[in-house]
Amino acid sequence: MLLADIGNTRIHIYNGKEVIHLSHKEAIEQYADKKLKYITVKHQLKEQLNSLKNWTDISDQIRIKNEYETMGIDRKALCLSHPNGIFVSAGSAITVDLVEEGVYMGGFLLLGLRAYIEAYATISPALKIELDREIVLDRLPVGTREGISYGILNSIKTIIDKHKNRKQLYITGGDGKFLSSFFEEAIFDERLIFLGMQRS
Amino acid sequence: MLLADIGNTRIHIYNGKEVIHLSHKEAIEQYADKKLKYITVKHQLKEQLNSLKNWTDISDQIRIKNEYETMGIDRKALCLSHPNGIFVSAGSAITVDLVEEGVYMGGFLLLGLRAYIEAYATISPALKIELDREIVLDRLPVGTREGISYGILNSIKTIIDKHKNRKQLYITGGDGKFLSSFFEEAIFDERLIFLGMQRS
Structure with a gap:
């Protein structure tokens, strides 16, 4: 099927x-x-x-225990793919959701990478840049393009790391493979939503 | 004067x-x-x-040691206000800069609060919300408005906390007072840029 x-x-x-x-x-x-x-x-x-x-x-x-009324159906399916973990879908928006023993524990939404880049450009022409995909996150950058790329990627990484604890991190979505390169032991799998659909 | x-x-x-x-x-x-x-x-x-x-x-x-060519003049003045610290200006964009012994050590740029909110709305009408300024950051939220407000404010807080170490955090700008409420021991002062101008 x-x-x-x-x-x-x-x-x-x-x-x-x-x-x-x-x-x-x-x-x-x-x-x-x-x-x-x-x-x-x-x-x-x-x-x-x-x-x-x-x-x-x-x-x-597609239903998950403790879901909320306006929760996106794709997020629900993603959260159903494994009974425990932190689930990241990196598309137009980046959703981050926590599941424990098959129960939805809450989550939050970040902007997708493209939405971030476009939003900086609306503030000032001086902030119109292309994402530096080679940026290193373990030292503070100097410069506008570097400072914006670091701000986007490290604010995403830091808040996900903060919620990770010892849970398995599962990542999917169009920017998922790229984002997963910033995390050790992340599992990138573009089939996660479909696994959730099969299990529902 | x-x-x-x-x-x-x-x-x-x-x-x-x-x-x-x-x-x-x-x-x-x-x-x-x-x-x-x-x-x-x-x-x-x-x-x-x-x-x-x-x-x-x-x-x-207005010059600070180790400044970079396109660094905004207001950021330089802010960084000159005290010889040591982490300096946040929360306006159209949010700049975060580190200074040690009067030397600029680098920094990064986040979106301003309004730019964040407007960027979510461009992704989907379902993500068009007003910032929940009462959001609590020590528990994972459930719901769209809560999830977006938490994503914005906690990603800003978490990456600033990560760079704070034992440095003094100085905050200025139109959203500075509100943002400073999320940090213990932050100093909000809308005169910081002027102190930097006086000291240059």
Whole structure:
């Protein structure tokens, strides 16, 4: 059975082996006649998705103990992937959630890397930079581009580290692989949301 | 002698007792015939400021050992206010700088509180919230508004705490008083930049 995670900008499809990332249009064109179960946060697509007879919305089945009402369905699925851990999804926003014995313990939202960079540029043209992806976080930087890159990446790293304690850190999402390079013993796996869907 | 710090949106004037915050237009109208020394980051105003015969640009005198070329003049003045410490200016952006024995040791830039809030809203209408200024940072929140407010304020607090060690924390800027409430033993003083100007 194919599984799909329909996000704000893309549809991610898991065929049991790999995750395929497509635009909404591409995914619907290529997969309309395939049997597929999906979750979606893209409410504007609801009617179009309902018209696809082979596609089944399983969003209502995705529940985690202690969830809150407006909690994103993709976050719930991610938190269901393993019974214990701290779960990071690094996309348009970066969500950080804690799960203990299958119970949702709370979490918080940071900006996604692109949103950070674009927000600095709105403050002043002098702060319009490209992220320095080679920045070293164990010494204080000098310079604007370095200072912004360090501020973004180290504030993300530091607050995640603070909540990690001895828990396993699981990371997914488009910027997940890059972010996981800043943590020792992090598990990056782009299938986590699908594992959660399978387990629900 | 009056001192002025000309920022991107306002002019801050120090009369030796208190700091007065005015729009560019208001400040120029009310203070054009007063003797005044200023620093400025607002390059678009340069010609108009030069035409004020009682106003003297002392930006060239503001230098700190180990400064970098594009370092903002207000940051330099702030770092000159005390020979040792960690200096936070919480305005449109939040700058965090370390000074040891009068030497600039580096620093980084975070988004200002308003820039954070506006950036979340650009990601999704579901993330458009007002900052919860009563948020408690010692327990993990549940909910969107709480999760965003916690993410903003605790990522700022945690990375500043990480760099504080046993140094004195000095805070200034429009959001400085509010931010200082999250730190024990922080000194909030809106005169810091002017103390730096006096000492240069």
